[in-house]
Amino acid sequence: MRFLPSNRQRPHAFLHRVSAYCTLRGYTAQSDNFPATGVAGVEKTKGRDMKYLDYFERIQHGTVSYPIAYYHVTHDHPRYEMIHHWHIEHELIVVESGFLNVNLDGTDYRLGAGDACFISDGVVHSAKPEHAVYDSIVFDMRALLTRNQAGNKAISDIISHHRVVTPILPSGDEKILSLAASIREASENGANGFELVVQGAILQLIGVITMRHLYGGERIADKRSTGQLEPFKRVIGYIEENYASRIMLADLAKTAGMTPKYFCSFFYSMTRKTPIEYVNSYRIERACEQLITSDTSITDIGLNCGFNEISYFIKTFRRHVGTTPHQYRKKMRSAD
Known part of the structure; x- marks a missing residue:
């Protein structure tokens, strides 16, 4: 094990550069939303x-x-x-x-x-x-x-x-x-x-x-400004509770008590991910669990996890997992 210097020890160094990055990627208060329909649910398992x-x-x-x-x-x-x-x-x-x-x-x-x-x-x-x-x-x-x-x-x-x-x-x-x-x-x-x-x-x-x-x-945590950690925890909690629904950048920023522009930079400095990248990562993790532990259709799982278009769900899943939802389910069940 060796200690690594952390970029998060100097988050403000990223603010202007990352804000521009977020804007270029289209993450604005008006346009950045993560549409979803359906209700999340994972069957109880043993x-x-x-x-x-x-x-x-x-x-x-x-x-x-x-x-x-x-x-x-x-x-x-x-x-x-x-x-x-x-x-x-x-x-x-x-x-x-x-x-x-x-x-x-x-x-x-x-x-x-x-x-x-x-x-x-x-x-x-x-x-x-x-x-x-x-x-x-x-x-x-x-x-x-x-x-x-x-x-x-x-x-x-x-x-x-x-x-x-x-x-x-x-x-x-x-x-x-x-x-x-x-x-x-x-x-x-x-x-x-x-x-x-x-x-x-x-x-x-x-x-x-x-x-x-x-x-x-x-x-x-005491060595780091609680002014950073507490709003970050609130945002993570909001995403966990609302990942199956439409999530707007403005809502995340409001939860953190920041302007949308500053929040985008703040969130990236904390996670090295943009808000939409983090939300998609969380949704894909939830989808993986449902693929393994339920017989719900792939389309419904995508809807349950916040993706209202099956093509976008499959594309995002492949980017994160390296395979399609169907292939992932088949592989994991054959392993059991």
Whole structure:
């Protein structure tokens, strides 16, 4: 792993240049809209399909009684490239092979095989893989609290942000990798009692972090202007709630409390994507999930995910995934 300087540490350097770029691409308050009809919906699934459900802030991870979700992410996963998002749970990412470029609240890191990343609750993050295979464990830290109080202070300190776990854990650490492997093996096996093994491994991980004092001190978000992160989170939330409907640039700008011209530049400086590129990326991810977990027609899935023209849906899907929706569905189902 090596630290990468982030362009987002100097977002205002992009404003005029990106504003011109957005204007040239036709992203204006009057013309930039992302038309859609239909209502979004994904059928409830069980078993292997659960691994494809997303982990955005408004989606429950695991169940009420077992608030832990495990994802083995390969090139075929709908969320192979994670666009910017955040959630109230904590997350552990462990890279198995290749490289994973992770952004945490505007700071870039490059992870290689054997590297592990701990993402605190509320941190805006994204991940861009380079031929990477990685594991993601998303869990509610509050579920680790027990009645006997043993170890509760260490957990409570993390929950309250009194202590913030360092985002990049020691590279190649045998103990951390062994615990991650235990979580993977138990989750994939699913045998009776696997939940106890997973929860035990997470508790051991917190124990290792506590004993070695793997804390980063100041929260990443505290180092960055909350004047940037808070409006950005509001916009991401708006897109998550309205991706199936018509989304106007003016509405996004209003949600952020900015003028449309400034918002376009601001959004690009945060994500390296224009608003329409981000919205389309999110819609395609949703479409991938529906293609895998439902028998809904491709036309209806396109409508459900905000595309009112099937030709534009297929063209956009191919650009993001590298294949057509029909070919993607066939490939993923044959893999199962």
